[in-house]
Amino acid sequence: MVETAGLYQRYDNNSDYVLKNINLTINRGEFVFIVGASGAGKSTLLKLMIREIAPTSGTIKVFGQDLKRIPARRIPYLRRNIGIVFQDFRLLEERTAYDNIAFALRVTGTPWWEIRRRVPRVLEMVGLKDKERCRVCDLSGGEQQRVGIARAIVNRPAMIIADEPTGNLDPDTSLEVMNILRDINIQGTTIVVATHDQEIVDRFQKRVIYLEKGRLVSDEKKGAYIRAL
Amino acid sequence: MPFESFFYFLGEAFKSLYRNRWLSIASVGVVAITLLMLGTFMAVNFNINHMAETVKNQVEITVQIDDSAGVEERNQLRQMLVAHNSITEVRFVSREEALNRLKEQLPPGSLDGYENPEDNPLPDSFEIRTSVPEEVIPVAKEIEGYPAVEKVLYGEGTVENLFKTTTALKIIGIVLMALLAVTAVFLISHTIRLTVLLRRREIMIMKYVGATNSFIRWPFLLEGLFLGLAGAVLPLLVLYYSYGAALQWVDAANLAFLSLIPLSTIMLQLFKYLVPLGTGLGVLGSIFSMGRFLKV
Numbered sequence: 001m002v003e004t005a006g007l008y009q010r011y012d013n014n015s016d017y018v019l020k021n022i023n024l025t026i027n028r029g030e031f032v033f034i035v036g037a038s039g040a041g042k043s044t045l046l047k048l049m050i051r052e053i054a055p056t057s058g059t060i061k062v063f064g065q066d067l068k069r070i071p072a073r074r075i076p077y078l079r080r081n082i083g084i085v086f087q088d089f090r091l092l093e094e095r096t097a098y099d100n101i102a103f104a105l106r107v108t109g110t111p112w113w114e115i116r117r118r119v120p121r122v123l124e125m126v127g128l129k130d131k132e133r134c135r136v137c138d139l140s141g142g143e144q145q146r147v148g149i150a151r152a153i154v155n156r157p158a159m160i161i162a163d164e165p166t167g168n169l170d171p172d173t174s175l176e177v178m179n180i181l182r183d184i185n186i187q188g189t190t191i192v193v194a195t196h197d198q199e200i201v202d203r204f205q206k207r208v209i210y211l212e213k214g215r216l217v218s219d220e221k222k223g224a225y226i227r228a229l
Numbered sequence: 230m231p232f233e234s235f236f237y238f239l240g241e242a243f244k245s246l247y248r249n250r251w252l253s254i255a256s257v258g259v260v261a262i263t264l265l266m267l268g269t270f271m272a273v274n275f276n277i278n279h280m281a282e283t284v285k286n287q288v289e290i291t292v293q294i295d296d297s298a299g300v301e302e303r304n305q306l307r308q309m310l311v312a313h314n315s316i317t318e319v320r321f322v323s324r325e326e327a328l329n330r331l332k333e334q335l336p337p338g339s340l341d342g343y344e345n346p347e348d349n350p351l352p353d354s355f356e357i358r359t360s361v362p363e364e365v366i367p368v369a370k371e372i373e374g375y376p377a378v379e380k381v382l383y384g385e386g387t388v389e390n391l392f393k394t395t396t397a398l399k400i401i402g403i404v405l406m407a408l409l410a411v412t413a414v415f416l417i418s419h420t421i422r423l424t425v426l427l428r429r430r431e432i433m434i435m436k437y438v439g440a441t442n443s444f445i446r447w448p449f450l451l452e453g454l455f456l457g458l459a460g461a462v463l464p465l466l467v468l469y470y471s472y473g474a475a476l477q478w479v480d481a482a483n484l485a486f487l488s489l490i491p492l493s494t495i496m497l498q499l500f501k502y503l504v505p506l507g508t509g510l511g512v513l514g515s516i517f518s519m520g521r522f523l524k525v
Contacts (some may be wrong), residue, residue, distance in 0.1 A: 050437070073441070080439035090434055094248065106237070107440035151438065 002026040006058035018044045020214045031185045033201050034194045036211035042194035083152025087164035089144045093137040097147045104151045122150040142173030159190040242451035259420040260460025263413045268464045274402040281395035283488045285362035291382040292355040298377035306377045318358040327351040421514030432522040442523050449515045457511025461503045
């Protein structure tokens with residue numbers, strides 16, 4: 001699903017490499033935590049996976065497509081197969097929960113009757129059935145993140161990439177959000193979560209990839225944050 | 230673009246104009262005020278040019294015929310004038326008619342003693358007009374060499390000054406209009422840019438959920454078009470009523486010599502400039518402002 005080989009990344013020719021020689025493979029259906037201190041390169045790795053940036057050298061393949069060579073016009077279609085969840089939610093705050101999710105379907109050309117069928121279903125999945133008509137700015141942080149997750153899954157992507165999805169949430173809400181992601185994973189969707197929430201990583205006992213100063217220093221199948229360190 | 234998508238984009242554009250209504254009102258306001266300034270200046274400038282042209286078109290040449298010239302020579306002169314490419318009108322004015330005209334222009338009694346035709350000092354003449362007023366001078370010089378011509382009068386000195394003044398007015402008008410147009414382009418494109426800038430978050434989210442660039446671009450482009458159109462129609466309405474009022478005032482104040490351009494003609498002219506300028510800048514402003522946000 002994701003395959004990198006000799007992946008290097010830097011933002012301009014005079015700066016240091018943010019990622020150095022990353023070689024990893026993420027298979028279909030896996031749940032992977034990418035951990036490391038701030039500046040370790042976690043977010044950069046995720047940006048490469050969604051082709052927000054192109055690699056400086058080396059290769060990164062997602063769904064078998066080489067993202068260094070992918071034509072710009074194909075990028076939107078790649079992203080339709082990846083759900084993205086952000087730390088700061090990135091929702092349209094003045095619009096309702098329903099509208100935010102429907103928005104992701106509309107931009108991909110889904111017909112209105114299909115939108116009406118699918119949006120309530122994903123809202124139910126994330127436990128927000130009764131908040132459909134609420135404006136996002138009136139929802140709590142945890143609820144907003146659940147709208148973000150609903151938006152990420154509504155296009156039925158093969159993979160979800162979450163960048164610090166619990167970074168703005170309290171521990172209980174964080175756990176709820178992670179449980180939703182785990183449930184989605186159980187249904188077969190690949191999940192990649194960048195985090196430095198030690199408690200969450202330890203509790204879930206999933207694969208843990210540890211990055212330090214841009215290098216991949218450990219990769220454990222059923223890891224914990226401490227072991228990774 | 231499929232037909233149903235067009236309606237979706239149209240709907241999205243209107244929804245977004247409504248959602249961001251304060252921003253939309255502010256943008257339309259800036260576009261409207263800028264185009265109103267430009268439109269007002271254009272209306273004034275067009276009228277100055279129109280008046281200058283009217284005055285110029287009144288310039289004519291009087292060819293005084295040599296008293297000693299015979300009928301044949303006079304006919305030959307007439308034929309030469311009629312055949313001239315630059316001359317559009319040739320009218321014979323007899324010495325009697327010339328004297329009568331002079332009597333009408335001067336205070337009564339000024340021409341006492343000239344009643345007898347034999348005492349009339351004025352010669353027969355041809356009054357001619359050229360197709361282009363500026364050709365009066367070269368044509369007059371040319372006619373001086375024709376047979377049976379005693380004198381050619383065209384207001385030498387005054388006409389040259391008139392042409393210089395009208396040309397200067399035209400150039401000043403064009404320069405000021407161009408400066409104002411550049412200011413309008415700058416102001417309008419920056420306003421549209423601001424509307425896009427304030428919604429970069431929306432564009433970014435669209436990119437992340439897999440919207441194609443054209444899908445993102447269309448509603449913004451239509452919004453720019455509507456903002457520009459509304460910003461152009463408003464000053465046209467204001468100009469329509471204020472110009473109409475100005476025409477009425479000129480009429481009522483017996484200032485008919487001002488010879489202003491009729492309302493329908495000036496509105497058509499202003500429409501021709503302001504609508505494409507407003508809508509064009511709205512659309513182009515949107516496209517250029519979106520460029521860098523679409524690169525995510």
